[in-house]
Amino acid sequence: MEISWLQAILLGLFASLSSMPGMGGSSIGNYTLGRPLIGGLVCGLVLGDMTTGILVGCAMQTVYIALVTPGGTVSADVRAVSYIGIPLAMVALKSYGLDATTEQGAALATSFGAMVGTLGTVLFYGTATINLVWQHMGWKVVEKRDYHKLYLVNMGLPWISHLICSFIPTVIMCKLGENVVNVIKTTLPMDGLAMKTLFTVGSLLPCVGIAILLKQIVKSVADFVPFFFGFVLAASIGINLVSATVVAGLFAVINYRIKMVAAKRVEAGGSDYEEEEEEI
Amino acid sequence: MEKKLSKKALSKSFHNWYYGHLTCFSQEHMQTFGYLCAMLPLVEELYNDEDEKAKAMNTYTAFFNTEPQLGTVVVGITAGLEEARANGEEVDEETINGLRAGLMGPVAGIGDSLVVGTVIPILLGIAMGMSTGGSPLGAIFYIIVWNLFAYFGMKFMYFKGYQLGGKAVDFLIGAQGEALRESVTMLGGIVIGAVSATWVSVKTSLQLVNDAGEPYLVLQDKLNEVFPGLLTAIFIIVCWFLMAKKRISPIKVMLLLVVVAFVGALVGFFDPGLAY
Numbered sequence: 223m224e225i226s227w228l229q230a231i232l233l234g235l236f237a238s239l240s241s242m243p244g245m246g247g248s249s250i251g252n253y254t255l256g257r258p259l260i261g262g263l264v265c266g267l268v269l270g271d272m273t274t275g276i277l278v279g280c281a282m283q284t285v286y287i288a289l290v291t292p293g294g295t296v297s298a299d300v301r302a303v304s305y306i307g308i309p310l311a312m313v314a315l316k317s318y319g320l321d322a323t324t325e326q327g328a329a330l331a332t333s334f335g336a337m338v339g340t341l342g343t344v345l346f347y348g349t350a351t352i353n354l355v356w357q358h359m360g361w362k363v364v365e366k367r368d369y370h371k372l373y374l375v376n377m378g379l380p381w382i383s384h385l386i387c388s389f390i391p392t393v394i395m396c397k398l399g400e401n402v403v404n405v406i407k408t409t410l411p412m413d414g415l416a417m418k419t420l421f422t423v424g425s426l427l428p429c430v431g432i433a434i435l436l437k438q439i440v441k442s443v444a445d446f447v448p449f450f451f452g453f454v455l456a457a458s459i460g461i462n463l464v465s466a467t468v469v470a471g472l473f474a475v476i477n478y479r480i481k482m483v484a485a486k487r488v489e490a491g492g493s494d495y496e497e498e499e500e501e502i
Numbered sequence: 503m504e505k506k507l508s509k510k511a512l513s514k515s516f517h518n519w520y521y522g523h524l525t526c527f528s529q530e531h532m533q534t535f536g537y538l539c540a541m542l543p544l545v546e547e548l549y550n551d552e553d554e555k556a557k558a559m560n561t562y563t564a565f566f567n568t569e570p571q572l573g574t575v576v577v578g579i580t581a582g583l584e585e586a587r588a589n590g591e592e593v594d595e596e597t598i599n600g601l602r603a604g605l606m607g608p609v610a611g612i613g614d615s616l617v618v619g620t621v622i623p624i625l626l627g628i629a630m631g632m633s634t635g636g637s638p639l640g641a642i643f644y645i646i647v648w649n650l651f652a653y654f655g656m657k658f659m660y661f662k663g664y665q666l667g668g669k670a671v672d673f674l675i676g677a678q679g680e681a682l683r684e685s686v687t688m689l690g691g692i693v694i695g696a697v698s699a700t701w702v703s704v705k706t707s708l709q710l711v712n713d714a715g716e717p718y719l720v721l722q723d724k725l726n727e728v729f730p731g732l733l734t735a736i737f738i739i740v741c742w743f744l745m746a747k748k749r750i751s752p753i754k755v756m757l758l759l760v761v762v763a764f765v766g767a768l769v770g771f772f773d774p775g776l777a778y
Contacts, residue, residue, distance in 0.1 A: 242524070242527075243524040243525060243526070243527030244524075244525075245525060247520065247521040247522065247523070247524070247525065248523065248524045248570050248571075249520065249571065249648075249649060249652040249653065249656070250649065252524075253622060253648065253652065254644075254645055254648060254649060257622075257626065257644070259626060259629055259630060259633065259640065259641050259644060260641050260644065260645060262641065263638055263641040263642075266638075272636070272638060273636030274636070276633050276636045276637070276638060276640075276641060277635075277636045279633075279641070280630050280633055280634075280640075280701070281701075283626060283630060283701075284630075284697070284701040284702060287623050287626055287627070287694070287697065298752075322636070323635070323636070325703060325774075326774055329774060336756065340753060340756070347529075349527075350527055350528045350529050351528070351529075353526050353527060353528040354528045354530060356526055357526060357528055357530070357531050357534075357535060360526070360535055360538075361563075364538070364559065364560070364563060367552060367555070367556050367559075369542055369545075369546075369555070369559060370542075372535065372538050372539050372542060373539060373542075375526060375535060376522050376525055376526045376535045376536060376538070376539045377521070377522050377525050377526070377539070379526070380525050380526045415764075415767055415768060418767040418772070418773065418774060419760070419763045419764045419767045420763075421774035422763035422766060422767050422772040422774060423759060423760050423763040425702075425703060425704055425705070425772075425774070426704060426737060426759045426762065426763055427756060427759060428698075428701060428702040429702060429704065429734070429737040429738045429740075429741045429759070430741050430745075430752055430755050430756055430759065432694060432697070432698045432702060432738050432741075433738055433739075433741035433742040433744075433745055433746075433755075434745065434752055435619060435623055435694055436694070436738070436742045436746070437742060437745050437746045438614070438615050438619035438620075439615065439619060439620065439687050439690060439691055439694075440691075440742070440746070445691065448688045448691030448692045448695065449691045449692070449694060449695040449698075450695055450735070451691075451692055451695060452691065452692035452693060452694060452695020452696040452697075452698075452699070453695035453696065453698055453699045453731065453735060454695075454699075455692070455695070455696050455699075456695070456696040456697075456698075456699035456700045457699035457729075457730040457731035457734075458729075458730045461696070462631055462634075462700075463627055463628055463630065463631025463632075463693070463696055463697065463700055464628055464631050464632065466631075466692065466693060466696035467624065467627070467628050467689075467693050467696075469692070470688075470689045470692035470693050470696075471689060473688060473689070473692065474685040474686060474688050474689035475685070477681075477684065477685045477688050478681050478682060478684075478685040481677075481680075481681030481684060481685070482677075482678065482681050485677035485678065485681060488677070
């Protein structure tokens with residue numbers, strides 16, 4: 223499977239739109255096009271194999287399900303995961319003759335995505351650094367009171383940052399992809415220790431993604447209970463994700479009602495207290 | 503005559519923020535330029551005098567960074583404050599920037615855990631469920647639902663902020679807001695549990711073989727008898743422990759997993775079962 227120039231250019235364009243800080247704006251860019259699941263759909267459509275694209279995207283999505291960037295520090299770059307990692311993983315799967323529906327296929331995709339994603343943080347810092355130049359021009363514009371140029375500074379010039387840090391790296395990596403995959407294939411045999419490690423890493427990495435998310439929502443040990451409840455729903459009872467969400471919704475509604483009753487009681491209790499004070 | 507911002511100017515301001523809050527991001531000024539672009543249409547409508555315009559715009563050159571989706575409420579609030587200032591009310595640069603600086607932190611905290619840490623993972627979880635087997639349905643579902651939620655949610659936050667001012671934030675941190683957040687977080691926890699059990703699969707290939715070459719103890723089966731997916735759950739908890747309790751960065755935890763995978767593959771605990 224070879225990626226043509228036109229396909230590489232299209233992927234480069236999506237990389238420019240989808241990164242954080244991207245030209246698509248964060249709702250449409252980073253949080254839509256940048257998600258590996260959506261990246262999988264886009265890459266699949268561009269490369270002409272939608273099913274494989276989505277399967278690869280799904281596998282990588284688990285690792286990056288909660289890509290929170292508090293204070294603008296990133297541990298992985300979505301443009302690299304979605305528009306370099308996914309195409310390369312698709313090429314690798316084809317080259318190895320693996321089916322994306324199998325566990326091995328998903329593991330290969332995941333380790334490729336994580337590798338590229340981690341290296342891709344360089345692109346994030348690169349973009350943010352080049353943007354400093356435009357911002358410097360922006361302060362000049364503010365000084366001169368030529369405020370309309372702010373639009374150019376904020377929404378136009380960063381395209382140059384993305385040409386350098388998103389578009390070109392994506393095009394080059396996608397074009398080189400097949401060769402790189404072939405080198406890996408010839409130097410590292412499938413049943414060797416290195417490949418076994420790579421595939422095992424692929425199956426372990428999603429744990430980090432889930433753990434990052436748990437870090438956000440678990441404040442005390444009791445907060446683990448909903449997580450394990452959901453785990454049991456799927457692992458032991460075998461309920462699918464859409465149904466699990468419905469069950470989860472019911473518990474959320476119950477919790478909300480209880481909390482609101484408690485809150486009202488506090489309010490009522492508070493006003494009683496005030497009345498007593500007045501009587502005294 | 504009292505100045506009143508037109509619907510058109512407010513809408514332009516909102517869209518400038520909706521699209522441009524992060525387009526020119528840098529580590530130094532973060533969302534400051536997005537904020538300036540969001541305020542520009544309002545300042546231009548409120549003031550005719552160039553000095554007044556400059557005075558107003560200079561207010562927003564102060565550093566700004568928060569969770570951008572929920573942070574829209576702050577932009578809305580400052581739109582209201584700027585209008586009040588143009589009408590000669592007692593609002594000065596310090597009031598506005600004090601409020602902005604004071605809201606940045608709490609709004610980022612709530613927004614990161616609610617939007618990025620809960621709403622997006624829930625939607626992605628459902629979408630991944632719908633895309634099992636390579637169907638585009640889940641991806642399309644996510645594109646539509648998330649973008650409608652983000653666009654109209656942000657628009658709602660902007661105009662609530664403009665109309666209610668500081669009161670708009672009371673809802674977020676008040677009793678009802680807290681109950682709502684806690685319930686959504688619970689929903690998120692359950693969905694993420696289901697996502698882990700469905701999409702994460704850590705398995706051991708360790709087995710003990712008798713003299714005849716037949717396995718008499720397959721560890722994975724034994725573990726599944728105790729609790730299906732036990733090994734997956736253990737790995738997730740360990741990763742959580744390392745990051746949340748030991749404050750180890752995600753990248754270091756990933757590297758640690760590479761070591762674990764290498765050792766595991768070496769001793770035969772992990773075997774992805776590869777063959778040509």
